[in-house]
Amino acid sequence: MFEKVKRMLIGRPMKSTEIEGEKLSKFKALAILSSDALSSVAYGTEQILIVLMAAGAAAMWYSIPISVAVLGLLAILIVSYRQTIFAYPGGGGAYIVAKENIGVSSSLIAGGSLLVDYILTVAVSSSAGTDAITSAFPELHDYRVLIALGMIVFLTILNLRGVTESASVLAIPIYLFVVSIFVLIICGVFKYLTGGAVASAHELSATVSNVSLFLLLKAFSSGCSALTGVEAVSNAIPNFRKPEEKNAAATLMMMGIILGIMFTGISLLAYWYGIQPNPKETVVSQIAAATFGRGTLYFFIQGVTAIILFLAANTAYSAFPLLSFMLAKDKYLPHMFMVRGDRLGFSNGILFLSSLSAILVIAFGGHTENLIPLYAVGVFIPFTLSQLGMMIRWIRVKPSGWQFKLLINTVGMLTTLSITLIFITTKFSHVWMIFVFLPIVVYGFFRIRKHYENTADQLRIDLSLDKPISKGNTVIIPISGITRVVLNTVSYAKTLSDNVVAVYIGFDDESIQKMEQKWEEWDPGIRLVVLKSRYRSILRPLLKLIQTVEWKKSEEDHITILIPQFITKHWWENLLHNQTSIMMRAYLIRNKNVIVTTVPFHLKR
């Protein structure tokens, strides 16, 4: 049953060798890795304008220099990350770069920060996508948590099916989005130049008295939230077709150029048309309405924007499993994140990401907006560490032309560091949590690593010295009556050892006496021990007996507990039988140095 549903949802299992076919072409990679970055266009400019609004409409012109600054930052990031891709063709996320160049702690800070961030991405994006839907259909407002969860489930299934398949599905809306925003910008510019725009812009560079540096920095940092998602490409290099690094670098450049054009276009149009942020209508919507009027084209743009916002979550689905795989390989996360599923994706990572983000969506009732600044800080911390790592690398390795490369990464590091600090200063009330959970996560990484090391130490043997030793075997069979299951178990026990004893635990003298009589009559050739329990527990007297046997025999014998168990034909029939044997088995294995054997007897009907 479960198996069938699974097949239907995620498809047939794939052979390990099919993995090459799951790799991404540039075209698909752009679609799958850029949705987070590109979707920022939908709110980047708006974030800047909202902050500037506080200083009045006259301050709006500052959006142009700020946008230029953001664009400059984008260029710096793209160029820096391009260097990282070529330096780390095996996957150069902040985690790897920090690990190899700075040290373990820094790499774990970067990794932990990113992992938490991906979870936030999914929660925030699915909530934002839901907002877009409920804005169009207000009657769905009561179901927002359900809708957001539905989106997460949809993405989970898509990603469990495998990378390429999800890329094929996702490519269409992303390219539609890019094309429609380009059409919007071209038509908008054309309309403005031909004098068709109605509103006129405030004059550039008019000094506005109440604009403080703090406000400008805040506006700038808000605009920087448009840059989250840029690191996705360098994390995902192993997912690319060969030659991986070239394809990845080309994809990154393409993404940077598209993002740059769209961001510039929207910011310029917003300025030219004199658009002011409005809680009831987005900036993009205002621009589209001013350019096309509220017709088909307008609604088309709104629709694709909504879809792209929701798909931004998908970037996290390709990045999280890969990063958790790397951490697991270094023993900082459980092994299970290294296991590839039926469709060759890291299914445990995918499911873990979905579960945690679903919990966030439920906990916040679908209102995750306040998590956005936290999420931006969580991106810029690893950005900074990654740049710092690259700087150290150039100084250490010194390849030809390393001075110029060092310069680029130094500029990159200083800018991302500044932005991190600006975020922390201007939005401390939203981001303080990162100082709580990041240390916890990093501590957890170290604990996990420690456990694995301890375990390996204890399990290691010396092939030439540690050889099997031979011992005897004492067998104990707890029984509650004489049935075919017991017959079966006794038959088996006699093949194991000559030292077998059956144990019956009775609650009153009558039942004990009856059992002894029956046993004598049956005479299976092994001894019966009867115990009386004053409580209604079978486990307690049995444990006492085992303890005694252990004490007497464990030197020369293995102690084996044989548990007779009948297996019902249908799983639900188990509800009809006491599960004493399961509890007994679990307890014994955990707490006693005994070997536990289940001797099954299969019921035919």
Added chain:
Amino acid sequence: MFEKVKRMLIGRPMKSTEIEGEKLSKFKALAILSSDALSSVAYGTEQILIVLMAAGAAAMWYSIPISVAVLGLLAILIVSYRQTIFAYPGGGGAYIVAKENIGVSSSLIAGGSLLVDYILTVAVSSSAGTDAITSAFPELHDYRVLIALGMIVFLTILNLRGVTESASVLAIPIYLFVVSIFVLIICGVFKYLTGGAVASAHELSATVSNVSLFLLLKAFSSGCSALTGVEAVSNAIPNFRKPEEKNAAATLMMMGIILGIMFTGISLLAYWYGIQPNPKETVVSQIAAATFGRGTLYFFIQGVTAIILFLAANTAYSAFPLLSFMLAKDKYLPHMFMVRGDRLGFSNGILFLSSLSAILVIAFGGHTENLIPLYAVGVFIPFTLSQLGMMIRWIRVKPSGWQFKLLINTVGMLTTLSITLIFITTKFSHVWMIFVFLPIVVYGFFRIRKHYENTADQLRIDLSLDKPISKGNTVIIPISGITRVVLNTVSYAKTLSDNVVAVYIGFDDESIQKMEQKWEEWDPGIRLVVLKSRYRSILRPLLKLIQTVEWKKSEEDHITILIPQFITKHWWENLLHNQTSIMMRAYLIRNKNVIVTTVPFHLKR
């Protein structure tokens, strides 16, 4: 940890012999078994008045003859049930009486109906109790589901602690309720007789044109909901101190008399004071206010009434576990309902009742009023069957004076049957569900019984013919490397059989070759088989191998799978290791005719 919390909540485990101390005295039994019946006083009269209201204030006087009819019915029920108690001193619920006298199907209808009813009782009563609380503190209205669930949890803990302890706690509010209602009636009557009552009553027996028989019947059946809970005593006879039947009969009489006086008193006062039902204020509240004014006494009565409504749920907690025990003993319900917990109560029944009623409370968002008629029908069906059973018994057994006893039960049967039919006719829209779920429940009973019979047939052996047979043993050890766990397992395997083989499943040629080399170097004295998996599953190739071995060897050998497993020091560390062995074990035991042994190796840190 879990153990500690459990001890704190429900107390130390008790010896089986302590059960006599858990039996009920008459005084405690009245408290524990009558809360359902006595609490009906709080709404019984009101239910009648509400229906009569539909025909106008002039029809109110009909409440007096209807109350007399209800009182008559109460007398009939008490007398009939008194006969049942003496006839079935071992516990004479409808289930037992119907089973012994009518037949299995009727008894299961009665039993199923009552079980469902007890669940409804808990859901309805805890919601009603919550209503009483939120009426006093409207700001708690948003938390009504939580409050109702809190009440259920409280009752669950109380009942898990044991019968007598919960009786001691509950006796106080119940006796306070009885005393305060008696005081109210005495003062009210005194005030009326001394001419202190303000409102004057309508004249008795004035003919009111628009009062139909249907309306009167509906008012009567509404009043009959005050009689639910009367059967609780006869179900619970085994819980009484010796002599059980005498104590039970006395308790029943006492309860009948108290209930009768209170019901008559309230109905009379309501009539004399000319009180009309009011959705904002209960009838009892109006009477209390008219008698005492809104002072301390008034609020005291309101408070105790709220508590008693909530405690009505507790009756179900003594009845449900006992009834489910009886059904389980007859193999119509899972064995687990027969197991006594640490405190000698049937803890599984208690927990099952709590869970299902909690689900109902959540599903209905705490508004369970519409379930009341359903619940009343669910009581009168077993009432009728029980009376019918007693009739058949008198005819069959014919003890001295049986004709008179037969007469009493015949009258009882006819009245309860009529009331059932009246309920179904006048409130079909509320009670049709019973025709859906009752057949399902009864079908379930039969299926469960069938399963137990099938199982017993298959497990039964002939002590003189079926003896243990001797066979060989083929042992298979799946390994994933050479570690101390494997060393341990191999040592053990060599004590079991000379026919041992280790199996390694590799995903590529390199790892397989490496493993073969290491094995040769180690040379533990058993053979290694290597398999290659093209998928990432260990289970599939292993299953194929087992199948082959089964096919070749199962005639002369048992096939044992030894699973090497290391046991972590802390349970949470298990999350860090793949649980392949657990899944493998579960799958093999269910699906293959092999014996599965876990050889544990305990990590020290």
